[in-house]
Amino acid sequence: MSQTAPEAASARVAAVLRAEILDGSIAPGARIRQEEVAERLGASRLPVREALRMLNAEGLLVVEPNRGARVPDLDRREVEVLYRMRERLEPLALVESLPHLDDATLARIIDLQKQIEQIDDIRDFLALDREFHLATYSACHIDHLQATVARLWNATQHYRRAFMELAGPQRRWVVNAEHNLLIDALQRRDPVDAERYLVGHIRRTRRELIAHPELFPDNE
Amino acid sequence: MSQTAPEAASARVAAVLRAEILDGSIAPGARIRQEEVAERLGASRLPVREALRMLNAEGLLVVEPNRGARVPDLDRREVEVLYRMRERLEPLALVESLPHLDDATLARIIDLQKQIEQIDDIRDFLALDREFHLATYSACHIDHLQATVARLWNATQHYRRAFMELAGPQRRWVVNAEHNLLIDALQRRDPVDAERYLVGHIRRTRRELIAHPELFPDNE
DNA sequence: TCTCTTGAAAATGGATCCATCTTCTGAGAA
DNA sequence: TTCTCAGAAGATGGATCCATTTTCAAGAGA
Numbered sequence: 001m002s003q004t005a006p007e008a009a010s011a012r013v014a015a016v017l018r019a020e021i022l023d024g025s026i027a028p029g030a031r032i033r034q035e036e037v038a039e040r041l042g043a044s045r046l047p048v049r050e051a052l053r054m055l056n057a058e059g060l061l062v063v064e065p066n067r068g069a070r071v072p073d074l075d076r077r078e079v080e081v082l083y084r085m086r087e088r089l090e091p092l093a094l095v096e097s098l099p100h101l102d103d104a105t106l107a108r109i110i111d112l113q114k115q116i117e118q119i120d121d122i123r124d125f126l127a128l129d130r131e132f133h134l135a136t137y138s139a140c141h142i143d144h145l146q147a148t149v150a151r152l153w154n155a156t157q158h159y160r161r162a163f164m165e166l167a168g169p170q171r172r173w174v175v176n177a178e179h180n181l182l183i184d185a186l187q188r189r190d191p192v193d194a195e196r197y198l199v200g201h202i203r204r205t206r207r208e209l210i211a212h213p214e215l216f217p218d219n220e
Numbered sequence: 221m222s223q224t225a226p227e228a229a230s231a232r233v234a235a236v237l238r239a240e241i242l243d244g245s246i247a248p249g250a251r252i253r254q255e256e257v258a259e260r261l262g263a264s265r266l267p268v269r270e271a272l273r274m275l276n277a278e279g280l281l282v283v284e285p286n287r288g289a290r291v292p293d294l295d296r297r298e299v300e301v302l303y304r305m306r307e308r309l310e311p312l313a314l315v316e317s318l319p320h321l322d323d324a325t326l327a328r329i330i331d332l333q334k335q336i337e338q339i340d341d342i343r344d345f346l347a348l349d350r351e352f353h354l355a356t357y358s359a360c361h362i363d364h365l366q367a368t369v370a371r372l373w374n375a376t377q378h379y380r381r382a383f384m385e386l387a388g389p390q391r392r393w394v395v396n397a398e399h400n401l402l403i404d405a406l407q408r409r410d411p412v413d414a415e416r417y418l419v420g421h422i423r424r425t426r427r428e429l430i431a432h433p434e435l436f437p438d439n440e
Numbered sequence: 441t442c443t444c445t446t447g448a449a450a451a452t453g454g455a456t457c458c459a460t461c462t463t464c465t466g467a468g469a470a
Numbered sequence: 471t472t473c474t475c476a477g478a479a480g481a482t483g484g485a486t487c488c489a490t491t492t493t494c495a496a497g498a499g500a
Contacts, residue, residue: 008285008453033481044455046266049482053273059364065228066461066482081316081362088308096301142301143292144279144375148368155364228483253451264485265452286452286491 009043010050016041017051021060021071022157023123028073029217032061059151072155076216079159083206086152090137090202091195093149097140098191106186109135113179122164126157132179136186159216163209174204229263230270236261237271241280241291242377243343248293249437252281279371292375296436299379303426306372310357310422311415313369317360318411326406329355333399342384346377352399356406379436383429394424 017037020026032052038045052069055061063069074082112132119125130153137146178201185193209215237257240246252272258265272289275281283289294302332352339345350373357366398421405413429435 010453011285035481045482046454046456049270050273050453053270053277057273057277062363065231068462068482078362078364081312081360081365084312085309085365085368088312089305092301092304092308140301142298143282144298144371145301145305148305148371151364151368230483255451266484266486269452270483288452288492 008047010047010054013037013041013043013047014051014054017055018058018060021055022127022154024158024161026071028071028158030071032069032071034068058147059154071158073217074155074159076210076213079156079216080206080210082152082156083202083209086149087199087202087206089145089149089152090133091198093137093140093142093145094194094198095191096142096145097137098186098189098194100139100141101136101186102139105135105138109186110183113176113183116179117176120169122161126161126164129175130157136182159209160205162215163212166212166215167208171208175201178204228267230267230274233257233261233263233267234271234274237275238278238280241275242347242374244378244381246291248291248378250291252289252291254288278367279374291378293437294375294379296430296433299376299436300426300430302372302376303422303429306369307419307422307426309365309369309372310353311418313357313360313362313365314414314418315411316362316365317357318406318409318414320359320361321356321406322359325355325358329406330403333396333403336399337396340389342381346381346384349395350377356402379429380425382435383432386432386435387428391428395421398424 026032034045034048038048052061052063056063061069062072109132112128112135116125116128116132119128134150137149140146178197182194182197185197254265254268258268272281272283276283281289282292329352332348332355336345336348336352339348354370357369360366398417402414402417405417
């Protein structure tokens, strides 16, 4: 066969929509019409419906009965609590992952950070940053934990992007310092320091993000 | 209309399957065949597929491409980590909920505990216990947080039931003592004590549950 | 007797057509 | 001008039929 991957239509549709939501092409609040997606991607409405359910499970959109799917837009308190969830869950994922992290994954993490330090484009930065962190959790091998963490990243992705477009690159050096301290702790297999730097990283991000009320709808 | 609720077929199918999984009629490891469910519940396969996706989003089953849906069975480490996730997330849900808990909800929580102290049947106990805890989080009004906590309860429900069938009712008084201390802290609107008793409650449950390796598959 | 192969049965994935619900638009009256 | 209500258009939910994949059992060969 010349085709390398048969891949189901619903998975293909889900992949396209996932990318569009994560990179902001489909903004929060937008309604997603099944027929429009089906026509655009050359499939029938059925795999589109399946794809919407998948993305719903991934925290990227909400499905309301008889009213279709839409990307939710969150208020400031909601985003803040999602970040507090990250502060509690990701250290657990990291500590469970650390003992099983092999050298190849560690090398990939280090390489990702090198790319992060050289990239300018915000979308590329966000994608690499996400891949960097999820890679540090990849060895925990607890599906529920990894899926939950991914959902939190998915739901807050838009606000991270909006923040970076607003704040510009002047705080990038802080991210890099935190990432490199985290990598150092990982290389030393030190769960205490790894958790310390990770929590600090997420906490700082939350505070800087929350400090911009203009990112969120209907703030009194 | 005589019908009080029109309710979509997919939601109805999902409700039946959800109840069957939670009460153990469909055990972990079991494959769920779409056609069997469709015939049994008097619907076509399409709403069944939708229902399976919904339950997948709720953490009750996993869907593998071209291989259908099944209720996952977890090993001991997986259940332990799920409980550690609960220990970190539920205190956050409680603290975010506590300031918004109204008197009616508090009264319902107290009433649920009174029922818990009088019930004998394990399935009824588990349902009431679940309702009790989720009620304490119900005022946090963060959909993602409540859904995540519900998923953790869903995924571990089977092992809680198996544990109770094994351990019998002799530790029920501990549950009641912990619940009543938690209620007292809620009535005093004391987030510190409330978090303290809740974490203790979950930690003790985890330890007692994990102490029974015979509850889990393939433990060396 | 064990293993590999092959083919048939069964289950899932997808497409099209129809029913039902939502929502938007516009006309009419206060 | 504004509110209300009715009707039409559009979108979602569901049923049936077909295609593809998986799975399992039977048989041939070593």
